Amino acid sequence: MIKLFVSDLDGTLLDHQKEVSDKDIEALKHLKKSGVDICLASGRMDVEIGEILTKIGEKYHRISQNGAFINTDSDESLHALTFESVIAQEVFDVVRAEDFLTIVADYSTNYTERRNEAVTSIESRMFAPITENEQLAEGIGRDIKASKISILGEYESLLPLQKKLRERYPDTIETYISDSQCLDIMPKHISKGNALQMLIQHLDIAPSEIACIGDSFNDIPMFRLTPFSFAMENALPEVKKEAAYTAASVGDAILKVMEINDNNG
Structure with a gap:
């Protein structure tokens, strides 16, 4: 049953x-x-x-x-559950160095460093606004208790990044392709x-x-x-x-x- x-x-x-x-x-x-x-x-x-x-x-x-x-x-x-502060900051630094749109979420808000047309396009698919925060890198793990980091890009481009992250952080993060154009990074387990x-x-x-x-x-x-x-x-x-x-x-x-x-x- x-x-x-x-x-x-x-x-x-x-x-x-x-x-x-x-x-x-x-x-x-x-x-x-x-x-x-x-x-x-x-x-x-x-x-x-x-x-x-x-x-x-x-x-x-x-x-x-x-x-x-x-x-x-x-x-x-x-x-x-949210990321440990140090891990969130490290992972964010790694992914922001890549040429992808990155969105960081805490329990109730999505953040990005700078708004652009791509952000507006992604926002149209959501039920909540994306907040611009130019100090996002400094705020992660301190003012912002990150629970998810999302990377937006083409599926074929996300796979190598996923592999790189899994190899670098095998004990501290989980990664999922949650959509054909989205890689989600989560706390371990x-x-x-x-x-x-x-x-x-x-x-x-x-x-x-x-x-x-x-x-x-x-x-x-x-x-x-x-x-x-x-x-x-x-x-x-x-x-x-x-x-x-x-x-x-x-x-x-x-x-x-x-x-x-x-x-x-």
Whole structure:
């Protein structure tokens, strides 16, 4: 019996216009009414997930910034982790030397050193503004408790940088390609999978009682937790091979979840 359904946002529940389809909203509400808990798990900030839930008209559990923060549907904070100051400063110095747009997040704000057209373009895909802070390098780890550093660029260009960072900081950071043009750098041991384990422990739910859906590499740690994992049909082959099922939409995955529950009811 599946008791918790977890959905990624970008490329999964959200389309390119930052919208959730009426079909998916209806499916989520139907699933919740059937007694299944729901969680949204994203690289986005918690405040952005809140904006999406306002549009849906529901309150769900929330895993934000790839697992750095966990909040229940009653707004109880289960987990919050930021970088150690020295590590955040070192990593930021390394990535800012590369020719990429870099965004630093704390719990509720995204920061960049200087605004430009690229920042404005990225901002249009978010549910919260990006704050310009020309003293960002000095503020990281001091005034700004960084929880995520995001590098924006072409996928083929991000891979060598990811490799470089993994080799230089094997014991202090995690890196995920969270989007075809985004590399997220997180504190060590932060992942959607680890966060989901904390959440289900709090809810007293077994891994075999959860289903999850996503489309990118940062969703794979969730896939590996449960036999009921779904990858979006348009996900990369490397992502799809890690999931038990594929689905065209969140709504379609929910239909399968309902079928599984009906057969085990």
